[in-house]
Amino acid sequence: xxxxxxxxxxxxxxxxxxxxxxxxxxxxxxxxxxxxxxxxxxxxxxxxxxxxxxxxxxxxxxxxxxxxxxxxxxxxxxxxxxxxxxxxxxxxxxxxxxxxxxxxxxxxxxxxxxxxxxxxxxxxxxxxxxxxxxxxxxxxxxxxxxxxxxxxxxxxxxxxxxxxxxxxxxxxxxxxxxxxxxxxxxxxxxxxxxxxxxxxxxxxxxxxxxxxxxxxxxxxxxxxxxxxxxxxxxxxxxxxxxxxxxxxxxxxxxxxxxxxxxxxxxxxxxxxxxxxxxxxxxxxxxxxxxx
Numbered sequence: 664x665x666x667x668x669x670x671x672x673x674x675x676x677x678x679x680x681x682x683x684x685x686x687x688x689x690x691x692x693x694x695x696x697x698x699x700x701x702x703x704x705x706x707x708x709x710x711x712x713x714x715x716x717x718x719x720x721x722x723x724x725x726x727x728x729x730x731x732x733x734x735x736x737x738x739x740x741x742x743x744x745x746x747x748x749x750x751x752x753x754x755x756x757x758x759x760x761x762x763x764x765x766x767x768x769x770x771x772x773x774x775x776x777x778x779x780x781x782x783x784x785x786x787x788x789x790x791x792x793x794x795x796x797x798x799x800x801x802x803x804x805x806x807x808x809x810x811x812x813x814x815x816x817x818x819x820x821x822x823x824x825x826x827x828x829x830x831x832x833x834x835x836x837x838x839x840x841x842x843x844x845x846x847x848x849x850x851x852x853x854x855x856x857x858x859x860x861x862x863x864x865x866x867x868x869x870x871x872x873x874x875x876x877x878x879x880x881x882x883x884x885x886x887x888x889x890x891x892x893x894x895x896x897x898x899x900x901x902x903x904x905x906x907x908x909x910x911x912x913x914x915x916x917x918x919x920x921x922x923x924x925x926x927x928x929x930x931x932x933x934x935x936x937x938x939x940x941x942x943x944x945x946x947x948x949x950x951x952x953x954x
Contacts, residue, residue, distance in 0.1 A: 701729035727758030743815025746863035818849020
């Protein structure tokens with residue numbers, strides 16, 4: 664990765680290093696989802712991690728389910744924000760859009776830097792997945808059809824949970840329970856020399872390598888759908904291609920998708936639209952890999 668700060672301008676801006684952090688997208692900028700099929704039932708602010716170390720807001724999740732449908736596939740969605748900001752409430756439109764198509768959505772918060780560092784973020788995502796696996800049947804979801812999806816930093820976190828089994832093992836679960844991984848504009852290698860990674864991961868090269876999904880690609884993993892925008896932040900396209908190649912080298916199923924006429928922000932904003940190519944590809948991926 665280029666160490667020139669100008670080459671990482673987009674990521675640095677998203678991290679809030681040049682001013683007030685901004686959300687992944689403004690709610691009034693997102694086009695309204697088009698109604699498709701099912702009414703949507705919502706369950707908000709469910710605590711997925713309790714105990715003395717839990718945080719009231721960061722250890723909660725929202726569940727969106729297609730009303731009246733049973734045994735539907737479920738996607739755990741993890742937001743982006745450079746591991747430093749973001750909130751599940753910003754992605755309510757995604758929950759509505761996919762639940763209307765018959766796919767349950769669980770959208771979680773997780774602890775953020777600089778208050779915490781790696782591995783706190785991914786530990787929270789693992790705990791959110793464990794909650795989903797243990798509880799989604801109560802909402803009529805199919806526990807054998809659990810997917811994970813994330814955008815940007817969220818793409819990194821779901822990819823790491825799926826490739827490094829230690830995080831789910833700590834929650835008495837396993838990546839073998841993941842039916843598929845959808846990583847949108849994700850990060851697959853953490854560089855100890857890059858400023859954007861300093862607060863979330865620190866300067867220790869060994870820790871950064873262990874935090875990199877690429878480091879853990881070995882043998883068979885859950886099927887991946889790796890996606891990036893044709894106008895994405897610099898280097899994310901290279902990382903996506905490297906992750907795709909690494910998975911295919913070990914004969915682990917992976918689809919690589921380039922979203923045309925999309926940026927790092929518009930790729931997620933437009934996901935609420937039922938006629939969006941990525942929206943349709945995710946629905947197809949979930950249908951194909953549901954067990």
